[in-house]
Amino acid sequence: MELGLVGLGKMGGNMRERIRRAGHTVIGYDRNRDLADVHSLQELVDSLKGPRVVWVMVPAGDATQSTIDELAELLSPGDVVVDGGNSRWTDDEKHAEELAAKGIGFVDCGVSGGVWGLENGYALMYGGDAENVAKVQPIFDALKPEGEFGAVHAGKVGAGHFAKMVHNGIEYAMMQAFAEGWELLEKVDSVTDVREIFRSWQEGTVIRSWLLDLAVNALDEDEHLDKLRGFAADSGEGRWTVEAAIDNAVPLPAITASLFARFSSRQEDSPQMKMIAALRNQFGGHAVESKK
Helix, strand or coil: EEEEECCCCCHHHHHHHHHHHHCCCEECCCCCCCCCEEHHHHHHHCCCCCCEECCCCCCCCCCHHHHHHHHHCCCCCCCEEEECCCCCCCHHHHHHHHCCCCEEEEEEEEEHHHHHHHCCCCCCEECCHHHHHHHHHHHHHHCCCCCCCEEEEEECCCCHHHHHHHHHHHHHHHHHHHHHHHHHHCHHHHHHHHHHHHCCCCCCCCCCCHHHHHHHHHHHHCCCCCECCCCCCCCCHHHHHHHHHCCCCCCCCCHHHHHHHHHHCCCEEEEEEEHHHHHHHHHHCCCCCCCC
């Protein structure tokens, strides 16, 4: 199968490689000419045989909107656009409607896996009509982890990004719990090796998880996280999750508290946020701020 891929950053570049390893042809476009296979969206579209599938992997908001607007003028009826970025689910319906007016299909896809996805596979949550999903299915199969699980047709347009948003909200709360536990262990004089306590939890405990493994990785690199400033950004999806909870009258105390804890990191050098920052760097390659 042929795929056009727009956006070859930390996620998109590795996705291109994983799809190619599965035997598919990927033609990639990025504003960074050193990364790109072609140097314009027009050239990308012209390089693909119809019906085309073009996967957009650029930042949410204006960048995604402008890319979809341009593709709407370049693609043909029967083609499909996939938004694999972290777009807000409410934007998906607008994009689907805009493209449908020109006979172009639309699928939204939440992607999880970060910088580890190339080797481990990417968890995929996608929304859209079955006909459009079927056109993309070989690519979903190439990207997902091996085995039975790791990908789901979550529902109608918008369902994929909504599911990924909730996933990220849960991620916020889990990271916050590890961070709070780590800070408390570090604070108590009788505890002499916090890193090894975390390591011991990797087997046989109910909290063993990939996030715990990544916490151990971070502590192996910087045992007391002394090199990090206690600052952690929020990508926006935690806020969207809380807003959706308000709209649907669903109580989310843990996720909401974890979001507000991120805000506290902007007011002081928070020890908990050192762990949050370290975990975000471990699983997603997100930037960290070093102490001056």
